[in-house]
Amino acid sequence: MQSQIPRDFNTSFPDLSPFPTEIPTAPLLRLSLGKLLAGDKSELDRLFEASVEIGFFYLDFQDSQLGSSLLQDVDKLFGVGKELFELSLEEKNKYDFSKQNSYFGYKAQGVAVVDKEGNLDRNEFYNVSKDDILGISEQLPAPSLLNQNRKPIESFMRNSHAIVTLILTILNDKLGLPPSTLPDMHRQSALSGDQVRWVKAPPQPMNDRRVALGQHTDFGSVTVLLNRLGGLQVQMPGTDDWVYVRPLPGHAIINLGDAMVKFSNGLLRSNIHRVSAPPGAQAECTRYSLVYFARPEDKVILRRLEGKLIPPLEGNEVEEEVSSKEWIIRRALGPRVNLGRKVDLNKSAGTEELSRRIKV
Numbered sequence: 001m002q003s004q005i006p007r008d009f010n011t012s013f014p015d016l017s018p019f020p021t022e023i024p025t026a027p028l029l030r031l032s033l034g035k036l037l038a039g040d041k042s043e044l045d046r047l048f049e050a051s052v053e054i055g056f057f058y059l060d061f062q063d064s065q066l067g068s069s070l071l072q073d074v075d076k077l078f079g080v081g082k083e084l085f086e087l088s089l090e091e092k093n094k095y096d097f098s099k100q101n102s103y104f105g106y107k108a109q110g111v112a113v114v115d116k117e118g119n120l121d122r123n124e125f126y127n128v129s130k131d132d133i134l135g136i137s138e139q140l141p142a143p144s145l146l147n148q149n150r151k152p153i154e155s156f157m158r159n160s161h162a163i164v165t166l167i168l169t170i171l172n173d174k175l176g177l178p179p180s181t182l183p184d185m186h187r188q189s190a191l192s193g194d195q196v197r198w199v200k201a202p203p204q205p206m207n208d209r210r211v212a213l214g215q216h217t218d219f220g221s222v223t224v225l226l227n228r229l230g231g232l233q234v235q236m237p238g239t240d241d242w243v244y245v246r247p248l249p250g251h252a253i254i255n256l257g258d259a260m261v262k263f264s265n266g267l268l269r270s271n272i273h274r275v276s277a278p279p280g281a282q283a284e285c286t287r288y289s290l291v292y293f294a295r296p297e298d299k300v301i302l303r304r305l306e307g308k309l310i311p312p313l314e315g316n317e318v319e320e321e322v323s324s325k326e327w328i329i330r331r332a333l334g335p336r337v338n339l340g341r342k343v344d345l346n347k348s349a350g351t352e353e354l355s356r357r358i359k360v
């Protein structure tokens with residue numbers, strides 16, 4: 001797989017310390033949303049190639065109305081995120097709903113285990129439910145800042161969901177599934193764990209820089225990730241090597257989650273990734289990300305689907321009967337240390353083992 005970033009391409013964000021030029025980066029394909037929307041055949045092929053090989057790609061939002069509209073939402077919401085995390089810890093902790101078995105709301109820094117040694121995370125985040133914002137479920141208590149910004153959050157959710165539906169439609173057809181199988185498991189109007197997340201990771205001490213967000217595969221179907229400083233790293237398929245993903249202006253980083261691995265019985269990849277301290281001079285900066293996580297509807301059972309290209313189960317293999325909702329709660333709350341039970345990372349594992357395999 002070859003990186004598609006032309007030499008003269010604008011790869012830096014104004015007003016931010018630049019991403020170093022000399023470090024190795026993940027060679028992700030750079031796809032155009034405009035071409036995907038137009039059904040450009042070679043672009044559809046490249047999307048499938050990236051989804052099978054690494055499960056991560058860049059998506060250029062600058063050449064379509066949908067993408068430009070989403071970039072406007074993102075600018076607005078990056079501002080909202082900064083303000084949100086400036087609220088006092090006491091105020092933010094009022095919206096930690098993990099004790100009610102919900103992963104929506106606030107997660108303080110240092111409440112999740114990131115590795116087998118028991119190290120704790122170094123980032124805080126806030127999750128807002130799609131169903132809350134679109135009026136599909138009860139409205140959760142939220143800081144007034146978020147209540148005042150429901151409109152831009154809704155716009156970002158609707159635009160992101162439209163992009164996810166496009167990606168699911170393309171993958172659906174490539175996998176040889178009956179028309180609209182995947183989109184029909186991700187209806188915008190149905191109850192699901194879809195959420196927007198803001199993430200903040202403060203600069204770490206120079207002599208003690210560690211992983212801020214532990215290695216994981218995403219739990220759902222498709223993730224739309226907007227970040228501006230480096231720090232995201234992917235584990236290159238078939239190796240133990242971690243490489244930085246260079247953030248690109250005007251682009252999202254799209255990655256597939258566990259549900260897509262289960263639906264395709266391992267054909268599509270949900271690659272292992274983590275967030276480390278940003279590289280070079282960027283390590284001195286506070287890092288923010290904004291993410292839309294799309295998951296299958298709550299009731300969908302995560303198991304192999306019947307499609308022309310989807311490999312069969314092994315001889316006597318029996319799949320676990322787990323719903324999308326159960327899977328996400330298990331994965332999201334399993335590593336939390338504040339819930340009065342012992343953390344066992346094996347019990348909250350995802351599709352990492354499949355991700356580590358080398359395809360032949």
Ligand SMILES: O=C(O)CCC(=O)C(=O)O
Pocket residue numbers: 197199213218225227231232273274275288289291
């Ligand atoms: O902040 C990032 O760049 C990645 C965040 C991430 O992987 C996640 O929240 O699942």
Ligand SMILES: [Fe+2]
Pocket residue numbers: 216217218273
């Ligand atoms: Fe992730």
